[in-house]
Amino acid sequence: xxxxATSLPIPAEANDLLSRDPLALLIGMTLxxxxxxxxxxxxxxxxxxxxxxxxTAHEIAGYDTDExxxxxxxxxALHRFPKAMATRVQEVCxxxxxxxxxxxxxLWRDVADGKDLVKRIASLxxxxxxxxxxxxxxxxxxxxxxxxxxxxxxxxxxxxxxxxSVADIxxxxxxxxxxxxxxxxxxxxxx
Numbered sequence: 162x163x164x165x166a167t168s169l170p171i172p173a174e175a176n177d178l179l180s181r182d183p184l185a186l187l188i189g190m191t192l193x194x195x196x197x198x199x200x201x202x203x204x205x206x207x208x209x210x211x212x213x214x215x216x217t218a219h220e221i222a223g224y225d226t227d228e229x230x231x232x233x234x235x236x237x238a239l240h241r242f243p244k245a246m247a248t249r250v251q252e253v254c255x256x257x258x259x260x261x262x263x264x265x266x267x268l269w270r271d272v273a274d275g276k277d278l279v280k281r282i283a284s285l286x287x288x289x290x291x292x293x294x295x296x297x298x299x300x301x302x303x304x305x306x307x308x309x310x311x312x313x314x315x316x317x318x319x320x321x322x323x324x325x326s327v328a329d330i331x332x333x334x335x336x337x338x339x340x341x342x343x344x345x346x347x348x349x350x351x352x
Contacts, residue, residue, distance in 0.1 A: 168303075168331045171199050175206035182215050183265035184257075186304075190296045190327075191253050191287060196241045198327050204239040211235065218263035221254040252286035260284070269306045275314030278306070294318045298328035 169176055178185045185205035192201035209215040211232050221229065226248065233239045233247035240246040254263075261267030268285075272278040275297065282293040298318035300306035312319035318326050324338035 169199070169202055169327070170330070170333050170336050171203045172206070175203040178206045178209060178215060183268075184218055184254075185209070185215060186299075187253065187257075187265045187268070187296075188250055190292070190299065191250050191285075192240050192246055193327060194287075194292070198330070200240065202327070207237075207239060208232070218254040218257040218265060221251055222258045222263070224251065226251060249287050256285050269300055269308075272308045274308050275310035275312070275319075278308055278311060279314045295326040295328055298326060302328045303331070 169179070179189060179202060182205070188205045188208070189202035192204050194201075205215075212220075229251055230244050230247040233243035233250075257263050257265055257268070264270075268281050269278055272281060278300070279290075279293045279297050282288050282296050283290060285293075288296070294315045295318050297306075297311060298315035301311045301315060301319060312321070315328075317323065318328055323329055324335060324342050326339060330336045330339055
């Protein structure tokens with residue numbers, strides 16, 4: 162499995178961390194809800210700066226929860242809802258420690274197929290079907306994690322040439338297209 166460079170429209174340092182640190186990528190995906198995706202995927206870098214190093218899953222899992230919340234809440238907050246999301250990130254890290262000895266890449270390493278990949282992701286706290294499919298699509302499209310049947314398991318998010326999620330964002334133009342799609346879906350849901 163090859164980890165590739167991300168090219169999200171965020172600072173280069175944040176992209177670099179996402180490209181080389183599977184836990185940072187997973188934290189970014191965990192934070193990608195009810196906040197802008199640029200914020201979600203930049204926050205792992207800001208967290209690493211605040212801690213003085215990229216954290217490990219063991220470190221976050223063992224952190225005093227109130228201290229972790231304070232780190233997330235320090236201005237500028239790492240998320241719109243720093244308390245809830247600090248707790249969620251800690252829960253995800255505790256699951257990684259319990260199931261993969263703290264190795265975020267263990268989540269996708271040696272999966273049997275795309276269905277197994279989505280199932281493993283969906284076992285994480287806060288990862289429902291849609292979020293799990295989006296993360297599987299992101300791993301497949303931008304990080305070379307492509308077990309047999311990954312596109313099918315990722316559903317519409319795995320389709321080639323689609324602009325539905327962070328999995329499809331590689332520059333400002335694709336970000337605009339994904340935002341337009343999401344706006345269209347919200348309007349359809351309201352209508």
